[in-house]
Amino acid sequence: MRHHLFEWKEGLLIALNAIRANKARSILTTLGIVIGICSVALMATAINGIDKAFVEGISSLGADNLHIDKYAWFSNEDFFLMRNRKNVTMDQFERFKKLAKLPLAVAPTILTVHKVLFGDNYVEGTLMTGTTDEYVRTTNFNFGRGRFFSPVESNGARNVAVLGSEVAAHLFEKQDPLAKTVKIDGIPFRVIGVLDKQGSTLLGNFNPDNQVYIPIGTVFKYFRRNRDTVTIVVRAPSTEMINATKEEALGLMRRVRGLMYDEKDDFAINQQEGLTENYNQVVGVIKLVGLFITGLSLLVGAIGIMNIMFVSVKERTREIGIRKAIGAKKRTIMGQFLTEAAVICLIGGLVGLLLAIGLSMIINKFLPTSVQMNTVILAITISLLTGIVSGLAPAWTAAKMDPVEALRYE
């Protein structure tokens, strides 16, 4: 055992010496590994960030919610056929709500897009959700200021608005938005609440941070016709109860919409699960492509290392002969060159990692993320492995050299 340790220490020393003696060459060779490991680390970090953003986004939408809709989110059904379905109306919502026993909360929603203005500041194309007071119980909203609208405000179709954090920040900058009047497509609304930052940039405009919430009656008063289709958001009492809640909703909706037993559903009950599946499919492809590209850049790096190790073995033929003459075994020589390749790759890997940490700070501006510990461990492991794999063939060439030939080499 001690044998191996001494030999290995000697190998490490030789490796560092050799790298020092050929600085320029070592740096150029290592560059491939630096880039390879940097891209591995960045890819892992970006994927971490996307996953994190998705999970946060999903949970800000409410994890245990069902969305009863005329349209299915993910299906192969023809969009135009779905369009010909009857609308999900407020009347249907009222009857559904009265009959449903299981849900924790039920709320109708309707989405519209508007220009929201305060003083000189405005946000074009803001997504506005019209809903009832009960909607807030289907979400995990936290309020920075104020509150959601009350049953009275909801039923009375008052001109009140709750703003997402981004919208509020944009319109009011440093002012307190509470009790101020904003104009939505020119119509005045009193701000009664501002949401805390909810989370996910991944959701884009669907992110609550970028939205405005007003009573659904108010939407019908100014922006939409009474018969327009709504989405009914249903919150299950718990994750375990989702399926039961869905079963109940299915039966009730068929009844409410007057479907005969042999008629197909003419509505959809959408779930995040579908969203997650869809996400995994799309991001899965991105991950695979990323893996392939980073793998390719690592391969290029590894070939560079292999190349330079062959040169190094050739140059040191005589040294190998000397070492063998005084008692170095095959495995000693093998270990020496493997160590050298591993050390070069490890140094390259560490530099690449540092580079990735620096670059991730830039990525962080667009996608909240940072280099995780497991990414660090992954990068170090991969760089070591790359070194060992790419050093294998050159090291074997060195190990099996004939000592007499090697000593004669000029």
Place this chain on the structure above:
Amino acid sequence: MNIINLENITKIYQVGSEEVHALDGVSLKIDRNEYVAIMGPSGSGKSTLMNILGCLDTPTEGKYDLKGTDVSDMSDNALAEVRNREIGFVFQTFNLLPRATSFHNVELPLIYAGIPAARRHEMAEVALSSVGLKDRMLHKPSELSGGQRQRVAVARALVIGPSIILADEPTGNLDSKTGEDIMTLFHEIYEQGNTIILVTHEEYIANHAKRVIRLLDGKVESDKQVANHTVPARGK
């Protein structure tokens, strides 16, 4: 007891379609604490013989007993161990590691033998002192003269206490004065009880030995004791 016993050693190299008999039935016995010079014209097989004696190479045919153990068909690893423990090489071209200090060059066989650091340092220092280079321990080969380099090589050959010292034209790259110094060193080593086998072209170098073996075309041409071998003047 014979430390070396060669029986009918043959070494054949295949060069193209032709077979070169570098050694052609060499039989030899060498005792502990002998001082042997091997002579012969260029191409007579001296280096080939030394390589086989030093376990760097194995014979095509024949039997080689080193300290009573047959080494003619040992594995590469076993041969490496024999070289490490039993053989000390001194080469014409010194063959030191250029980037390593004298100390590290001398320490190297001890590393491969798995000797702990403290003991290694002690042994390497003793070996370098014995060749008069205690004050050059941290010099690299490029910072030493030819004679000094060869002394480092001798220290490296001696450091582990091998059974035989093999020197292939150790003075071939040195001027005659420095060559004489190295021969004095060999004489001292011999007097300490070591077994030395050296290859040389020069009669006056061979005269330091007590026995001269002459090779011709891969065969032993003559094997004689030297009547009045040179005893170098003491005192450096």
